Amino acid sequence: MKHFEIEDAFIADQNLKAKEEVAEDYDHLANKLQRKNIDIENLTAKAQGLQVAIPSWGVGTGGTRFARFPLQGEPRDVYEKLEDCATVYKLVRSTPAVSLHIPWDKPDDPASLRRFARERGLHFDAMNSNTFQDQTDQELSYKFGSLTHPDAAVRRQAVEHNIECIEIGTVLGSKALTVWIADGGNFPGQLHPRRALERYLESMQVIYKALPENWRVFLEHKLYEPAFYSTVINDWGTSYYCARELGSKAACLVDLGHHAPNVNIEMIVARLIQLGKLAGFHFNDSKYGDDDLDAGSIKPFQLFLVFNELVDAELCSVPYFDPAYMLDQSHNVTDPLESLMMSAVELTRAYVQAHLVDRQALTEAQEKCDPLKALSVLKDAFTSDVAPILATARERSGGAIDPIQVYRTSGYRKGKREERPAAHPVSAGIV
Ligand code: LRH
Numbered sequence: 001m002k003h004f005e006i007e008d009a010f011i012a013d014q015n016l017k018a019k020e021e022v023a024e025d026y027d028h029l030a031n032k033l034q035r036k037n038i039d040i041e042n043l044t045a046k047a048q049g050l051q052v053a054i055p056s057w058g059v060g061t062g063g064t065r066f067a068r069f070p071l072q073g074e075p076r077d078v079y080e081k082l083e084d085c086a087t088v089y090k091l092v093r094s095t096p097a098v099s100l101h102i103p104w105d106k107p108d109d110p111a112s113l114r115r116f117a118r119e120r121g122l123h124f125d126a127m128n129s130n131t132f133q134d135q136t137d138q139e140l141s142y143k144f145g146s147l148t149h150p151d152a153a154v155r156r157q158a159v160e161h162n163i164e165c166i167e168i169g170t171v172l173g174s175k176a177l178t179v180w181i182a183d184g185g186n187f188p189g190q191l192h193p194r195r196a197l198e199r200y201l202e203s204m205q206v207i208y209k210a211l212p213e214n215w216r217v218f219l220e221h222k223l224y225e226p227a228f229y230s231t232v233i234n235d236w237g238t239s240y241y242c243a244r245e246l247g248s249k250a251a252c253l254v255d256l257g258h259h260a261p262n263v264n265i266e267m268i269v270a271r272l273i274q275l276g277k278l279a280g281f282h283f284n285d286s287k288y289g290d291d292d293l294d295a296g297s298i299k300p301f302q303l304f305l306v307f308n309e310l311v312d313a314e315l316c317s318v319p320y321f322d323p324a325y326m327l328d329q330s331h332n333v334t335d336p337l338e339s340l341m342m343s344a345v346e347l348t349r350a351y352v353q354a355h356l357v358d359r360q361a362l363t364e365a366q367e368k369c370d371p372l373k374a375l376s377v378l379k380d381a382f383t384s385d386v387a388p389i390l391a392t393a394r395e396r397s398g399g400a401i402d403p404i405q406v407y408r409t410s411g412y413r414k415g416k417r418e419e420r421p422a423a424h425p426v427s428a429g430i431v
């Protein structure tokens with residue numbers, strides 16, 4: 001059966017509608033930036049260079065404990081998920097990598113999955129293990145924990161699952177494993193905090209030893225949920241301690257939704273950069289808890305401030321600075337592909353704006369204790385409309401000037417609805 005695909009020619013054709021306008025805006029912005037001795041071409045090249053991984057679980061609709069409202073034409077297996085990831089990549093050109101979740105995406109034939117991905121310009125980023133759910137064929141339950149469970153047999157089972165993720169990832173060409181565990185308690189006294197952390201390290205040391213030479217392991221902290229009283233790996237400090245104890249291949253992954261409300265996440269990023277232990281990110285946004293909303297949709301200034309720390313480190317060539325950028329979102333009410341495209345665009349926007357910061361003026365204001373000047377330097381960059389740069393970067397990379405417009409005009413979702421009749425309610429999202 002012919003699979004519906006958005007053709008490059010269709011994208012080029014649609015771009016014609018907006019090309020002239022974007023070129024005009026681009027030239028105008030070029031002149032404005034020239035007045036500040038900023039060469040717009042550098043920024044456009046930077047925009048073309050930023051790469052973000054898509055979560056395989058992000059191309060299906062997500063839900064909450066209350067409900068999930070499936071979308072017709074959702075992917076039914078990992079191959080259809082890659083088709084959708086390839087469509088996002090085709091239109092925004094900044095998402096050539098996919099992060100898989102095992103066993104949700106466990107491939108029967110990893111080598112053929114790798115070929116399928118490569119034929120669509122995709123490669124695999126960090127693998128994600130899952131010891132927060134019980135699989136039907138699983139011997140021991142993770143109800144009371146996994147890598148920190150009081151029963152050594154459960155810990156062993158969880159360690160073996162993580163090692164299996166590494167083995168699958170090695171065939172797929174991945175170079176990292178992300179370990180997020182739900183381990184924690186709902187009641188005071190349920191867990192012994194020090195014993196639980198010792199068991200975590202003990203288990204992680206076995207996983208660490210199984211890492212191939214050029215692999216990394218990303219430790220993902222989270223304040224709460226699904227445990228609602230205590231979580232073993234609850235904050236960046238605990239994660240940092242563990243990454244340091246494990247060794248140079250271990251580092252700390254920052255999921256923007258995994259902190260208490262109003263925590264200064266850009267400060268945590270600056271700390272982990274300085275300590276040489278920033279693994280990377282699960283970008284998303286939130287208003288209250290781990291809402292997994294679209295990146296930049298609620299707190300765009302925070303996203304800019306995070307990229308301000310990242311660009312500052314990039315320009316200072318801080319040692320061990322090689323962060324992995326991934327999205328980790330749950331699309332409950334939008335077309336997941338539209339949300340992923342919009343979020344990828346918002347990351348590139350924050351990155352380019354962060355490159356617009358006048359770092360000399362900022363340092364001067366900081367050293368001269370001029371807070372208002374410092375803030376205004378950042379605000380100048382954050383309030384700069386870089387849309388012409390983002391659109392031009394996409395177009396030069398063979399993508400769409402207006403990805404959402406091209407996607408909607410293409411009829412892709414309708415095409416997939418016909419191609420993917422849902423035999424039964426499928427769940428490609430988190431829930
Ligand atoms: C936990 C988390 C983790 C994933 C899961 C889908 O909240 O952020 O990164 O494994 O979401």
Ligand code: MN
Pocket residue numbers: 180220255282328
């Ligand atoms: Mn995450």
